[in-house]
Amino acid sequence: xxxxxxxxxxxxxxxxxxxxxxxxxxxxxxxxxxxxxxxxxxxxxxxxxxxxxxxxxxxxxxxxxxxxxxxxxxxxxxxxxxxxxxxxxxxxxxxxxxxxxxxxxxxxxxxxxxxxxxxxxxxxxxxxxxxxxxxxxxxxxxxxxxx
Amino acid sequence: xxxxxxxxxxxxxxxxxxxxxxxxxxxxxxxxxxxxxxxxxxxxxxxxxxxxxxxxxxxxxxxxxxxxxxxxxxxxxxxxxxxxxxxxxxxxxxxxxxxxxxxxxxxxxxxxxxxxxxxxxxxxxxxxxxxxxxxxxxxxxxxxxxxxxxxxxxxxxxxxxxxxx
Numbered sequence: 001x002x003x004x005x006x007x008x009x010x011x012x013x014x015x016x017x018x019x020x021x022x023x024x025x026x027x028x029x030x031x032x033x034x035x036x037x038x039x040x041x042x043x044x045x046x047x048x049x050x051x052x053x054x055x056x057x058x059x060x061x062x063x064x065x066x067x068x069x070x071x072x073x074x075x076x077x078x079x080x081x082x083x084x085x086x087x088x089x090x091x092x093x094x095x096x097x098x099x100x101x102x103x104x105x106x107x108x109x110x111x112x113x114x115x116x117x118x119x120x121x122x123x124x125x126x127x128x129x130x131x132x133x134x135x136x137x138x139x140x141x142x143x144x145x146x147x
Numbered sequence: 148x149x150x151x152x153x154x155x156x157x158x159x160x161x162x163x164x165x166x167x168x169x170x171x172x173x174x175x176x177x178x179x180x181x182x183x184x185x186x187x188x189x190x191x192x193x194x195x196x197x198x199x200x201x202x203x204x205x206x207x208x209x210x211x212x213x214x215x216x217x218x219x220x221x222x223x224x225x226x227x228x229x230x231x232x233x234x235x236x237x238x239x240x241x242x243x244x245x246x247x248x249x250x251x252x253x254x255x256x257x258x259x260x261x262x263x264x265x266x267x268x269x270x271x272x273x274x275x276x277x278x279x280x281x282x283x284x285x286x287x288x289x290x291x292x293x294x295x296x297x298x299x300x301x302x303x304x305x306x307x308x309x310x311x312x
Binding site for chain 1: 278
């Protein structure tokens with residue numbers, strides 16, 4: 001089981017309670033599709049992803065970005081058993097969506113960059129450490145049911 | 148999917164695989180990188196110091212390379228000074244952007260034969276640098292600039308790993 005310090009718990013709750021999902025969700029997914037273009041392979045039916053401007057203006061990308069970000073809510077609410085919380089989602093990503101689990105890490109990196117941009121100097125090294133630890137647990141849990 | 152996009156694992160292997168085709172920066176991306184680094188140059192010391200401080204805090208295993216420092220606190224003098232040194236190296240790389248392997252030969256030999264930093268650390272330091280850039284230059288660090296800088300840092304890491312084996 002993952003051990004969380006009081007600081008880490010408080011940091012994660014604070015970041016997500018203050019997060020503007022409508023802003024961050026689209027920003028994260030569109031950034032991922034631009035910075036790691038091979039991730040576009042999963043969004044063949046999203047229409048125009050031909051360049052950065054198209055990606056950032058694409059409404060399907062924006063909607064899906066919000067969906068994915070809200071997917072983290074369950075982990076935020078169940079920090080003491082993220083592994084069990086994401087068991088079904090892990091199976092889904094493996095068996096139905098066929099997503100390479102390395103993509104979870106890429107998205108997590110983009111989320112860190114976007115949150116850093118929104119928080120500015122409040123995104124201290126300790127806050128970054130807590131945030132990345134949380135995301136690492138999420139990423140690990142989502143990859144756990146792959147076989 | 149174009150063949151070149153399968154080269155991305157090279158970023159993660161950092162010099163441990165011989166590519167058939169090498170990822171490289173387009174002319175446009177070189178301009179993006181040079182312009183962006185020029186724009187942030189007034190705070191480059193701050194970026195370097197902060198990035199190294201973060202490396203040590205967020206990835207504590209990296210402290211293994213600095214055991215010879217008396218003071219390993221993230222805001223202490225040795226960390227700040229070394230962060231500035233590293234950033235200076237990056238600016239040198241920007242000036243040699245058309246031939247990173249040739250231009251960074253001395254630094255490459257230093258990292259290969261003297262420092263022997265495991266190449267995985269280039270990747271995580273690159274990430275920390277980009278987090279700090281995103282923090283301090285939120286509006287400027289757009290996805291388009293992010294991808295160019297990410298590629299540039301990966302190529303610098305490759306050049307630094309040139310002589311490892």
